[in-house]
Amino acid sequence: MQNLRIEPTSISPLIYFNNDERTLYIQGRSVPENALECYSPAINWIKRYVNDSKVERMFLDIELDYFNTTTSRCFVLLFKVLEDLQEHTNFKIYWRYEASDEDMQTSILEYKRFTNIPIEPLEFEDNDNEEDILDMLYNS
Amino acid sequence: MIREDILFAYQGYFTFKITEKLLCLLEPHLYSITSKIIRKKLFYISVEMIQNVYQYNKTIGTQEILKNPSNFVIRKIANSLEIVTANYIRPADKHRLKNLLDKINSMNQEALTQEHYQRLSAISDDTPSANIGILSIARRINRNLDYQFIDVNGSQYFVLKAYIP
Numbered sequence: 465m466q467n468l469r470i471e472p473t474s475i476s477p478l479i480y481f482n483n484d485e486r487t488l489y490i491q492g493r494s495v496p497e498n499a500l501e502c503y504s505p506a507i508n509w510i511k512r513y514v515n516d517s518k519v520e521r522m523f524l525d526i527e528l529d530y531f532n533t534t535t536s537r538c539f540v541l542l543f544k545v546l547e548d549l550q551e552h553t554n555f556k557i558y559w560r561y562e563a564s565d566e567d568m569q570t571s572i573l574e575y576k577r578f579t580n581i582p583i584e585p586l587e588f589e590d591n592d593n594e595e596d597i598l599d600m601l602y603n604s
Numbered sequence: 605m606i607r608e609d610i611l612f613a614y615q616g617y618f619t620f621k622i623t624e625k626l627l628c629l630l631e632p633h634l635y636s637i638t639s640k641i642i643r644k645k646l647f648y649i650s651v652e653m654i655q656n657v658y659q660y661n662k663t664i665g666t667q668e669i670l671k672n673p674s675n676f677v678i679r680k681i682a683n684s685l686e687i688v689t690a691n692y693i694r695p696a697d698k699h700r701l702k703n704l705l706d707k708i709n710s711m712n713q714e715a716l717t718q719e720h721y722q723r724l725s726a727i728s729d730d731t732p733s734a735n736i737g738i739l740s741i742a743r744r745i746n747r748n749l750d751y752q753f754i755d756v757n758g759s760q761y762f763v764l765k766a767y768i769p
Contacts, residue, residue, distance in 0.1 A: 474627075475627060495651045496624075498620075529644070530647060530648055532737075533736050533737045536724050564640060564641055567648065574721065590640065
């Protein structure tokens with residue numbers, strides 16, 4: 465089965481599957497108006513992969529700096545698909561967010577409430593250098 | 605005296621390609637805001653408001669849209685950031701929009717969260733995406749959304765304002 469890789473754009477994320485880790489990565493930014501068109505290939509690929517490979521465990525690793533409402537709808541759809549596939553495969557989601565990003569943390573915790581797919585939020589430290597550079601450029 | 609500094613302004617048509625380009629152009633203009641938290645929240649709300657206008661424009665015929673361009677503005681007012689959109693709507697949509705905004709403004713944070721997820725889960729092409737976007741904005745800013753309906757040369761416009769302190 466062909467591996468999955470969807471290249472990022474300025475408004476949509478990189479989506480790729482690492483076969484050795486059995487992990488689907490979603491990285492970057494997700495603010496497309498047509499999010500369903502962006503995510504449908506990945507959702508359909510997951511269904512085929514689970515049915516063809518009969519894999520026991522599979523992971524999702526998400527790290528996004530922004531995602532819009534249409535992306536939220538796709539995530540709800542994606543998690544429902546994973547719930548349906550749980551009969552054959554156990555899923556776990558790792559969702560990474562910057563320590564200062566309270567909105568992202570809130571969104572992740574809300575998804576934890578509404579899906580029975582285990583989601584583990586993983587906090588990472590902010591890139592403080594960016595703040596210093598912008599402060600120097602605009603306030604000196 | 606109140607200072608008004610415009611960070612970004614666009615007046616025109618909100619097509620699929622234009623909304624994409626607007627989002628690409630917008631972000632560099634926000635770098636003067638050095639707080640990353642504020643900048644991210646501002647970008648998120650701007651995305652939702654721009655795409656909200658696009659969703660309404662999609663339902664209206666080309667000729668009507670060409671006669672009635674929409675607006676998007678971000679500006680600093682006193683100690684807040686104001687994000688404003690103004691877009692043409694059909695008179696028939698006014699009542700429904702008013703009811704929606706009044707309902708959203710009456711909800712507490714938990715009710716907004718529940719309503720938001722229920723609407724996200726009702727996935728179909730008939731579910732108006734614009735309404736969910738407005739809900740998303742209300743959840744992010746933790747205060748009421750300001751709105752009004754104004755008449756511009758005989759056309760009905762819906763003006764939506766969000767504030768970030």
